[in-house]
Amino acid sequence: MAFPEPRAPRRMTVWATALATAALAISSIGVAAQDDNTTTMRSNAFDPVPQAAIAAMIQYCEEQTGVDVYVNTLNHEDYQNSFSAALQARPEDILMWFASYRMRFFSDQGLFGPISDVWEGIDNIPEGFKVASTGNDGEQYAIPFNTYPWVVIYLKSVFEENGWEVPTTIDEMKAIMDDAQAKGMVPLAFGDQQGWPAMGTFDILNMRLNGYDFHIGLMAGEEKWTDPRVKAVFETWRDDIVPYLQPGGTGRQWQEAAQSLFNKEAAMYFLGTFAGEQIGASIGDAATQEEIDAIVADTEFFAFPVFGTEFDSEMGIDAPIDVLVMSADPAQPENAKKILACVATGPAQTIFAMANPNLVAVATDADTSGYSAYQHKMSDIIGQSTAIGQFLDRDTRPDFATPMQAFIINFLDDPQQDLDAYLQGIQDFWDTLAPLF
Numbered sequence: 001m002a003f004p005e006p007r008a009p010r011r012m013t014v015w016a017t018a019l020a021t022a023a024l025a026i027s028s029i030g031v032a033a034q035d036d037n038t039t040t041m042r043s044n045a046f047d048p049v050p051q052a053a054i055a056a057m058i059q060y061c062e063e064q065t066g067v068d069v070y071v072n073t074l075n076h077e078d079y080q081n082s083f084s085a086a087l088q089a090r091p092e093d094i095l096m097w098f099a100s101y102r103m104r105f106f107s108d109q110g111l112f113g114p115i116s117d118v119w120e121g122i123d124n125i126p127e128g129f130k131v132a133s134t135g136n137d138g139e140q141y142a143i144p145f146n147t148y149p150w151v152v153i154y155l156k157s158v159f160e161e162n163g164w165e166v167p168t169t170i171d172e173m174k175a176i177m178d179d180a181q182a183k184g185m186v187p188l189a190f191g192d193q194q195g196w197p198a199m200g201t202f203d204i205l206n207m208r209l210n211g212y213d214f215h216i217g218l219m220a221g222e223e224k225w226t227d228p229r230v231k232a233v234f235e236t237w238r239d240d241i242v243p244y245l246q247p248g249g250t251g252r253q254w255q256e257a258a259q260s261l262f263n264k265e266a267a268m269y270f271l272g273t274f275a276g277e278q279i280g281a282s283i284g285d286a287a288t289q290e291e292i293d294a295i296v297a298d299t300e301f302f303a304f305p306v307f308g309t310e311f312d313s314e315m316g317i318d319a320p321i322d323v324l325v326m327s328a329d330p331a332q333p334e335n336a337k338k339i340l341a342c343v344a345t346g347p348a349q350t351i352f353a354m355a356n357p358n359l360v361a362v363a364t365d366a367d368t369s370g371y372s373a374y375q376h377k378m379s380d381i382i383g384q385s386t387a388i389g390q391f392l393d394r395d396t397r398p399d400f401a402t403p404m405q406a407f408i409i410n411f412l413d414d415p416q417q418d419l420d421a422y423l424q425g426i427q428d429f430w431d432t433l434a435p436l437f
Contacts, residue, residue, distance in 0.1 A: 036332075036335075037066060037067055037068055037335070038067065038068045038069070038070060038332060038335065039067055039068075039069055039070075039093045039094060039330070039331075039332045039335040039336045039338075039339055040069070040070045040071075040072065040092035040093050040094065040331070040332075041058070041069050041070070041071045041072070041092050041093065041094040041095070041096075041324075041339075042071075042072050042074070042079070042086070042091060042092040042094070042095045042096065043071050043072065043073045043074070043079075043096050044073075044074060044075075044076045044079035044080070044096050045073060045096065046073055046074065046075045046076050046079075047076075047255075047277055048277075049277040049355075049356050049358070050274070050277065050356050051073060052355050052356070053351075053352045053353075053355035053356035053359075054071070054096075054352070055071075055355075056351050056352065056354075056355040057145075057343065057348050057349070057351050057352040057355075058071065058339070060342070060347065060348055060351050061338075061339050061342035061343060061348055062339075064342050064348075065335075065338040065339060065342055067335045067338050067339055069094075069339060072092060076194075077194055077195075079096075080393075081402070083095075083097070084106075084398065087106060087111040087327070087328075088111075090327075090329065090331075091327045092327065093326060093327055093330035093331055093332055093333070093335070093336040094324055094325070094326060094327075094330075094336050094339060094340065095324070095325050095326075095327060096322065096323070096324060097142065097322075097323055097324070097325050098320060098321070098322065098323065098390065098391075098394045099129070099132035099133060099142060099144055099320075099321035099322075099323050099390060099394075100132045100321070100390045100394065100395070101219075101390065101394060101395050101396065101397075102390070102393075102394040102398070103132075103133070103135070103141055103142050103323065103325065104135050104136055104141075105397060105398060105436070106325075107135035107136070107137075107139075107141045108135065108136055108137075108436075110328055111327075111328050112135075112141045112142075112325045112326065112327065112328060113141070113325075113326040113327060113328050113329070113330060113333065114135070114139035114140065114141055115139075115140055115141060115142075115143070115325075115326055115337060115340060116139045116140045117337070118140070118143070118337050118340050118341050118344070119133075119140040121341060122341075122344050124344070124345070124346060124363045124364045124365045125144060125344060125362055125363055125364070126362070126364060129144045129321060129362050132144065132321055132390075133323060141325055141326075142323035142324065142325045143323055143324045143325075143340045143341075143343050143344050144321045144322070144323045144362045145322060145323065145324065145343050145344070145348075145349050145352060145361065145362060145363075146321075146322050146349070146352060146353065146356075146359040146360065146361060146362065147319050147320065147321045147322070147359065147360060147362055147382065148272050148273045148274060148319065148320065148358065148359045148360065148378060149272070149273060149303075149317055149318070149319045149378055149381050149382050150200045150203075150204065150270065150271065150272050150273075150304075150317060150318040150319070150391075151270070151271075151272075151273060151301040151302060151303060151304065151317075151381060152173075152268050152269070152270050152301060152302050152303070152304055152305075153261060153268065153269045153270075153271065153273070153275055153276075153299065153300070153301045154261070154267065154268045154269075154299075154300055154301065154302075155261070155262070155264065155295075155298045155299060155300070156298050156299075156300050157264075157298050158264055158267060159300075162176075162179065162180070162183070162267075164176045164179070164267075166302045167302070167305050168302075168305055168306065169305050169306055169307070169308065170208075170240060170305045170306070170307050172305065173268075173305045174240060174244075176267065176268070177244040177267065177268075180244075180267040181244065185265070185266065185267055186246045186260065186265055186266035186267065187244035187245075187266070187267050187268065188241070188244045188245050188246065188266065188267070188268050188269065188270065189246050189257040189258065189260050189261045189265075189266035189268070189269035190245040190246040190249035190252070190257055190269075191246070191249055191252035191253050191254040191255070191256050191257030191258075192249050192250050192252070192254070192408075192409065192412065193250065193251055193252055193253045193254075194253060194254060195402075195405030195406070195408075195409065196391075196392075196393055196405055197254045197257075197271060198249075198408045198409070198412060199391065199392035199393055199404070199405070199408060200270065200271065200272070200318055200391065200392070201237065201241065201270060202233065202237070202392060202408065203215065203318050203389055203391065203392050204270070204304045204316070204317075204318065205233045205236055205237055205241075206218070206230070206233050207311065207314070207316030207317075207387060207389065208304065208306060208307050208309065208311060208312075208316065209229070209232055209233055209236060209307055209309060209311070210229045210230075210232075210233070210311070211309075211310070211311040211314060211316070211387070212311070212314055212316045212387030212389065214229060215316070215389065215395075216389070216395060218230065219392065219395040219396040220396070221430060224427055225423045225424075225426040225427040225430065226420075226423050226424055226427045230423060231419050231420070231423060234411065234419050234422075234423070235419065236307075237411075237415070238415040238416070238419075242412070242415045245412075246260065246266060249412065250409050250412050250413055254271060254275070255278050255281065257269060257271075258271065258275040258276075258277075258278035258282070259278050259281055259282040260282075261275070261282075262278065262279050262282035262283075262295050262299075263282050270304065272318075272320070272358075273301065273358045273359070273374075273378055274358045274359065275358070276296070276299060276357070276358040276374070277356075277358055279292055279295045279296060279299070280292050282295070283295070296372075296374075299374065300374075301374075301377070301381075303315060303317065303381055303384075304317075311387075313386075314385070314386050314387040315384055315385045315386065315387070316385060316387035316388075316389065317381065317382065317385040317387070317388055317389070318388075318389045318390070318391045319382045319385070319388045319389075319390075320390050320391045320394060321362065321390065322359075324340055324343055326340065344363065345363065345365070346361070346363045346364070346365030346366040346367065347366075347367075349361035349362065349363045349366045350366045350367045350368075350370075353366065353371070353375065354370055357371075357372055357374065357375055358374075359378075360375050360378050360379050360382075392404065393405075397433070397436060399433060400429075400430060400433060403429060404426070407422075407425070407426050407429075410422070
């Protein structure tokens with residue numbers, strides 16, 4: 001697969017389902033007393049499918065290295081909200097986290113341990129991912145092991161039944177949403193109870209309307225939230241997207257919104273491809289493998305449409321990179337590095353991608369022969385973009401990202417509010433933030 005430099009799902013097999021149960025058991029162990037052949041890991045892979053994938057990959061690396069890994073799994077939101085505090089104490093040796101800015105924020109403070117010596121033996125991960133794993137001091141701090149695009153997901157059967165063609169422009173997408181609404185269908189599934197999913201909508205609209213460079217500059221505080229270009233994003237969101245959203249979205253979890261898509265209650269859903277993790281849940285506990293396979297085969301996606309701007313050719317996209325990092329003072333650093341080196345290998349990432357087919361591996365020697373058409377298309381869409389973001393809460397400073405969730409919910413609950421005053425409030429908050437270091 002070809003990824004640029006930075007500037008359907010496979011079925012969840014019975015094997016993977018069993019591994020999910022095993023992963024839950026592993027997480028209950030918590031951080032155990034260590035001996036010479038152990039290390040510990042903190043994971044945010046709480047939902048069954050990603051938890052199964054982590055369990056499978058770690059089991060493989062345990063077998064390859066002879067190191068036993070004790071995994072402490074937390075709910076995704078709790079994990080992120082407690083992460084900074086955990087780093088101030090003595091956390092697990094290995095931690096799941098995010099590449100680029102969010103990694104550098106903590107490595108700059110000396111809260112991650114450098115693993116440049118591990119990277120000396122890595123030649124199968126593209127340079128762009130190495131850059132995203134490198135701190136401001138030139139040291140490497142992370143091992144990237146998967147990525148995925150944010151796209152518009154739909155069911156082929158629903159589009160066929162309604163005579164809809166995949167849209168490439170926002171006007172074509174609005175025509176589909178108008179037709180869906182007229183037929184009593186939810187045009188666009190939506191769930192933002194957790195606070196972060198709607199950030200993806202802001203990202204894509206800002207990149208489509210104002211371009212990647214402006215978007216990243218805004219995330220870094222180099223541009224102002226009071227800029228008329230930002231107001232245009234919220235006006236477009238209010239006028240072209242909000243009228244089509246599933247009602248009550250700020251009180252709905254993303255998992256529920258995804259299930260409404262797979263239940264054919266909604267025509268489309270803009271989210272990361274991890275939405276496919278909810279296919280089984282959309283049917284219920286009594287779902288048969290045949291029923292799951294049928295929905296998997298029916299699932300498709302397309303890149304968010306363009307707006308006819310000078311930035312159309314960028315095809316900007318959020319494609320976050322998930323990584324493993326090492327804590328600054330691990331109890332078993334050499335064991336931790338053995339596991340990290342293993343996770344960087346093609347076989348380990350192949351196991352992960354096969355167990356979680358809503359994501360793709362980043363290692364060039366990962367075996368993609370077992371990829372579904374869905375996974376191959378994920379790689380293609382990422383590869384076609386020349387402007388890849390890491391997602392709003394990863395591209396900006398953490399003490400702004402979390403409050404920004406509340407700002408966006410405020411907008412979605414009252415999209416007709418005075419946008420000048422609203423955006424001034426965001427800028428005023430940014431201006432209160434102390435220098436990082």
